[in-house]
Amino acid sequence: MKKYILGRVVIALVTVFVVITLTFILMRLIPGTPFNTGNTNMDPEALAQLEANYGLDKPILQQYWIYLSNLLHGNFGTSITYTNRSVTEIILRAFPVSLDLGIRAMIFGIAAGLLLGIEAALHHNKFIDRFSTLVAIIGISVPSFVLGTLLQLVLGLWFSGWIKEVFHTDFQLFPLARWESFRYTILPSFVLAMGSIASITRMMRSSMLDVISQDYVKTARSKGLSERAVVWRHEIRNALLPVVTIIGRMVGGLCTGSFVVENLFAIPGLGKYYVNSVTARDYTLTMGLTIFYAIFIVASTLLVDIAYCFVDPRISLTGKRRNRREEKR
Amino acid sequence: MLEIRNLRVSFHTYSGEVQAVRGVDLTVPDHDITALVGESGCGKSMTAQTVVRLHDMSITEIKSGEILLDGVDLLKLSDREMQQVRGRDVGMIFQDPMTSLNPTMTVGAQIAEVILQHAERDERGRSRITKAESMARAEELLREVKLPDPEKRVHQYPHEFSGGQRQRIMIAIAMACHPRLLIADEPTTALDVTVQAQILELMRSMQQEHQASIIIITHDLGVVANFARHVSVMYGGMIVESGTTRQIYEQPEHPYTHALLKAIPSKGMDKRRELTVIEGIPPDLIEPPVGCPFADRCPCAMQVCREHLPPVTQVEEGHSCRCWLLDPDCPPGMRARRRYEDDVHS
Numbered sequence: 001m002k003k004y005i006l007g008r009v010v011i012a013l014v015t016v017f018v019v020i021t022l023t024f025i026l027m028r029l030i031p032g033t034p035f036n037t038g039n040t041n042m043d044p045e046a047l048a049q050l051e052a053n054y055g056l057d058k059p060i061l062q063q064y065w066i067y068l069s070n071l072l073h074g075n076f077g078t079s080i081t082y083t084n085r086s087v088t089e090i091i092l093r094a095f096p097v098s099l100d101l102g103i104r105a106m107i108f109g110i111a112a113g114l115l116l117g118i119e120a121a122l123h124h125n126k127f128i129d130r131f132s133t134l135v136a137i138i139g140i141s142v143p144s145f146v147l148g149t150l151l152q153l154v155l156g157l158w159f160s161g162w163i164k165e166v167f168h169t170d171f172q173l174f175p176l177a178r179w180e181s182f183r184y185t186i187l188p189s190f191v192l193a194m195g196s197i198a199s200i201t202r203m204m205r206s207s208m209l210d211v212i213s214q215d216y217v218k219t220a221r222s223k224g225l226s227e228r229a230v231v232w233r234h235e236i237r238n239a240l241l242p243v244v245t246i247i248g249r250m251v252g253g254l255c256t257g258s259f260v261v262e263n264l265f266a267i268p269g270l271g272k273y274y275v276n277s278v279t280a281r282d283y284t285l286t287m288g289l290t291i292f293y294a295i296f297i298v299a300s301t302l303l304v305d306i307a308y309c310f311v312d313p314r315i316s317l318t319g320k321r322r323n324r325r326e327e328k329r
Numbered sequence: 330m331l332e333i334r335n336l337r338v339s340f341h342t343y344s345g346e347v348q349a350v351r352g353v354d355l356t357v358p359d360h361d362i363t364a365l366v367g368e369s370g371c372g373k374s375m376t377a378q379t380v381v382r383l384h385d386m387s388i389t390e391i392k393s394g395e396i397l398l399d400g401v402d403l404l405k406l407s408d409r410e411m412q413q414v415r416g417r418d419v420g421m422i423f424q425d426p427m428t429s430l431n432p433t434m435t436v437g438a439q440i441a442e443v444i445l446q447h448a449e450r451d452e453r454g455r456s457r458i459t460k461a462e463s464m465a466r467a468e469e470l471l472r473e474v475k476l477p478d479p480e481k482r483v484h485q486y487p488h489e490f491s492g493g494q495r496q497r498i499m500i501a502i503a504m505a506c507h508p509r510l511l512i513a514d515e516p517t518t519a520l521d522v523t524v525q526a527q528i529l530e531l532m533r534s535m536q537q538e539h540q541a542s543i544i545i546i547t548h549d550l551g552v553v554a555n556f557a558r559h560v561s562v563m564y565g566g567m568i569v570e571s572g573t574t575r576q577i578y579e580q581p582e583h584p585y586t587h588a589l590l591k592a593i594p595s596k597g598m599d600k601r602r603e604l605t606v607i608e609g610i611p612p613d614l615i616e617p618p619v620g621c622p623f624a625d626r627c628p629c630a631m632q633v634c635r636e637h638l639p640p641v642t643q644v645e646e647g648h649s650c651r652c653w654l655l656d657p658d659c660p661p662g663m664r665a666r667r668r669y670e671d672d673v674h675s
Contacts, residue, residue, distance in 0.1 A: 054548065219502070221415065313432070
């Protein structure tokens with residue numbers, strides 16, 4: 001186990017290094033510089049002065065080397081567009097918000113997805129099954145900006161207007177934007193979760209259908225177990241295994257912020273900084289955020305892989321050889 | 330004692346209603362082993378699964394019949410009552426031990442589960458056996474089915490066992506509550522020949538110890554010969570011949586039974602001779618033939634065979650057969666011809 005994790009950590013470090021290098025190269029390949037994105041009429045001398053200030057006049061390899069050595073000291077550098085704010089500071093300020101939103105969406109997506117998927121499989125080809133298909137199609141095909149705006153219009157405007165008319169109060173159950181109390185989180189979490197609801201529903205449904213026709217479910221029934229015990233202990237438990245993998249893959253995607261959802265609901269998360277940093281050619285910020293994302297995703301994948309071997313006894317991370325020896329004995 | 334009377338079962342598919350079981354009468358005596366023999370799709374599994382209602386009930390329809398287990402008609406039980414019968418009165422073993430066990434539960438837990446389910450309960454509905462006690466019993470059962478190191482093995486998962494070992498575990502599960510009847514649906518088909526004999530031997534010793542009866546479903550007459558005391562041969566959804574194993578092997582009456590016996594390879598057989606095969610395919614049970622189901626493949630088929638279903642004829646005590654050749658009006662020449670066919674092929 002220890003050896004396996006160590007190996008995975010080494011691979012993770014290599015992955016992150018490759019990500020750093022590739023992003024560095026790609027950023028420099030985008031035309032323009034932080035101070036000249038194409039249509040500036042700044043004095044060329046002043047421009048050169050500015051670039052020299054940030055060390056952008058040095059040879060590219062040297063810049064790369066400086067960046068790496070700073071990184072090793074835990075220094076992500078200062079943002080170029082948000083002057084005087086370090087990249088670390090921006091991440092520390094905005095990431096908790098994105099993480100909060102992501103976790104809410106995860107919980108919502110997993111709960112709704114599993115429930116819908118299980119019910120759909122247990123009532124195969126009945127109403128709930130078709131309903132789950134509909135939800136999945138909507139969740140996968142409707143982009144979040146369409147769903148988000150639609151919900152803002154219907155629930156945020158029309159519904160609030162109706163409440164105002166009937167109850168004579170300014171209370172808004174689904175505020176249009178901002179990130180203040182629980183009420184504010186409902187709509188964005190739902191919009192962000194919609195994609196995961198759809199894929200978890202589909203995955204759980206097909207996995208359940210597969211398990212239901214397995215021989216061991218028949219064995220469970222032949223023991224005279226109650227229907228509840230058959231469904232929970234034998235069907236759902238086994239059907240969850242493949243779903244755990246896709247849930248693992250979602251963690252990284254959901255918790256690192258979504259530009260569209262955060263922009264739509266004016267949520268001060270990381271997504272906004274990321275997209276803006278690219279358009280502004282804010283080299284340090286883009287690099288810093290990419291590295292941060294990479295570390296986060298690599299780490300969550302590793303955690304899920306380790307968790308998986310606790311969920312499925314057939315998978316052992318290191319014990320393969322030992323097991324075989326035991327069988328011979 | 331299990332008695333099946335005039336059982337008819339159909340299941341519905343997209344192409345129509347399949348009449349899988351078309352009037353089966355079967356008696357399984359106490360403390361004895363009965364074999365149900367026939368080729369794939371002849372209705373033998375369907376018959377056995379109907380006893381405990383284990384098939385997909387949404388597409389299956391039990392048309393008529395009675396299944397009496399010690400006088401109680403199992404077909405009249407509610408789903409709830411049937412659930413009590415499963416595992417407690419009737420145990421089951423399936424064909425493929427590799428897929429019959431839950432991969433994410435330890436084998437001990439899977440045995441303990443059935444013990445807890447049927448344990449006596451106090452007035453509050455709680456089982457009188459604790460989890461630990463049921464696990465100890467599971468360990469004991471593993472010892473009974475002769476699995477080495479039961480105290481260690483009980484905490485292991487199915488993937489850590491071989492096919493034969495897993496079938497032993499299935500036997501432990503099936504026998505955990507001392508059922509009166511054990512239904513074994515092709516229990517050795519998926520196993521190596523050497524392991525087959527061990528599993529059959531284990532089933533026999535468990536049967537004797539627990540004073541149970543066994544119905545073994547198989548298409549392998551070789552398995553039957555050394556194991557079962559009674560044999561019923563099924564074809565096209567009905568039982569065409571039944572009797573003691575000795576009667577069936579020494580004096581088979583039905584041409585289908587004849588053909589099956591001739592298809593068994595034997596040790597002293599001439600190596601150059603090809604195995605006898607039964608030409609043709611079993612009848613389509615969506616539109617079953619009006620006459621004898623075997624008529625199309627039978628070497629001695631007569632006009633009457635295709636038009637009318639033969640009645641059951643009592644050949645001797647305990648030996649009955651459904652064939653027109655046994656009818657008193659059957660021309661002696663036809664019976665002679667069957668004997669002739671035998672000689673030509675052997």
